[in-house]
Amino acid sequence: MTVAHPTERLLPAVWKLLALRARIAYNGFRHAKIARKILYIFIALIVLGFAVFIFYVSNLLLGFLRSPELRQYADLDAAPLLQAIPVLAVSGVFVGILLSSFGVLLQALYLSGDMDFLLASPVPIRAVFVAKLIQAILPNLGLALLFGLPILFGLGASGGYNIFYYPLLVLILIALALAATGLSSLAVMLVVRVFPARRVAEIVAFVSALFAITCSQVGNFTNTLQEDVNVTGEQVGGMARLLVRADTLWLPLNWAGRGLVDFGEGRWLTGVPLLLLTFGLCAAAFWFSLVTAERWYYIGWAGMQAVAAKKKSPRVASSRADASPPLPAWTNRLLKPPVRAILGKDFLVLRRDLRNLSQLISPFVFGILYTLMIVRSGGEPPPGQGEAPAWFMDAFRFALSFGNMGVALFIGWILLMRLAVVGFSMEGKNYWLLKSAPLRAADLLSAKFLMAYLPSLVLGSVFFLVISFMQKVPPDAFLFGFLALLLSLAGMTGLLLGVSAMGVNLDWDDPRKMNAGLPGCLGQILTFIYLPVAFLFFIAPAALSAALQLPEIAGYLAGLVLGGGLSAAAAVIPLSLARKKVERLGE
Structure with missing residues (x-):
């Protein structure tokens, strides 16, 4: 009896796994609702139109780079720059896929729910690994092709490259994607052999959120730090020359792009060797990473299974086993024991999960941005075209005097x-522990209210104090703003918690899906309306007292009465209406 070659068993198994994955996706689309099918088709058409738009814009941009006006303005020779664009673009695709594949492979190899089934199925483990690599490549490669191909095709069309440039470009991008994903899989193996996979996923999510928020606000940061930005021709020429200098043959990442440009322009003697060398290096990198990562993954997975199967030795109960939750001792006099226990448990969960820490990134970055904007403005509104009436500018200036409270409310x-x-x-699904405990609905509502209210109050107060100190806010205005912040955040917390309690989701398996559904969205809309109304209720009496030349204290007191009444109603009424719903949760 002859034994089949491993490659002969590998390729059909890989094809079968990918075909089953495609069948699952197709069945999901076929059994979806009509509205969801229409949405999928609409999104596909938008993506296709976006690719056509990028191709059109790239043609216009490349034509502009060849225009004599740009040469005259920036004293720039466009030919070296146009040759450097595909080189840098292809290198950027490789680096982007290398970095973005880390999180995708971490999820696919160690955190997916199908690995037990796949490893127990009668297919080679190498086939499972190759299928996982290809599944990780597809989304990143799709994005790279969506953004990269129109630009590079437009460059080839405007530069008159030969017909072989276009298929070779697609093959080069696929080869680079395979090599980058293979190397990224090795990095995943090395990291997971040292740190737990879930903790690594939390850190990746935290870093990704920080990077995304920072990149999205870099333009606002630039505008905040410098008011007038005038780009001169010398600066444009300097940036272009910097890009051209990055196109060096000594960097292996540039070989693929240099080979494509030389091949497209008909320089066969330099283009063909560079392309062959690139394909060879990509094949070697992918094969090496496949063999090495397969072995590491198999050993690591078997090790985890063995550890999980070991019988844990009984541990002696420590003196901290019956200790109270990690809250300050003075809370014993303010909170009931059930409220204190639930609050301590929730704070412990929030502190241990880094995904919750990543939620602080958005308000923190926005807080820094708006703090810089308010401090640099000096309490003066932007002049614009100078056509605004005087009363509008005075009202705007008065509202900016409470910018510390506005920023703190937005962050909270x-x-x-x-x-x-x-x-x-x-x-x-652990809610049954609270359900079976002798716990009143009022205590549970109080604990959840404080769990959401206190972190928001602390973070908002930090920015409130910083802005107040930098603006040198008077003591009476500082006290008024801080009381308004306390009351407004309480009202927002009551609205969100009370309305979202109507649509609690206790059946989630993925923490990213533990939302309150439509009621939660309704609560967000209500707070979006409540926030400016409450802010107006607090500061309108102060503005009126200033206009009528009344004592400031009278305006502050009237604002606290009006805004405080609205905030108290928003904090109490939704929670009172949700109390009966909370009593029946989990039934």
């Missing part, structure tokens, strides 16, 4: 969107 609102909406849903 962003954080409350995360904490209050999932206050009950975060219990998940």
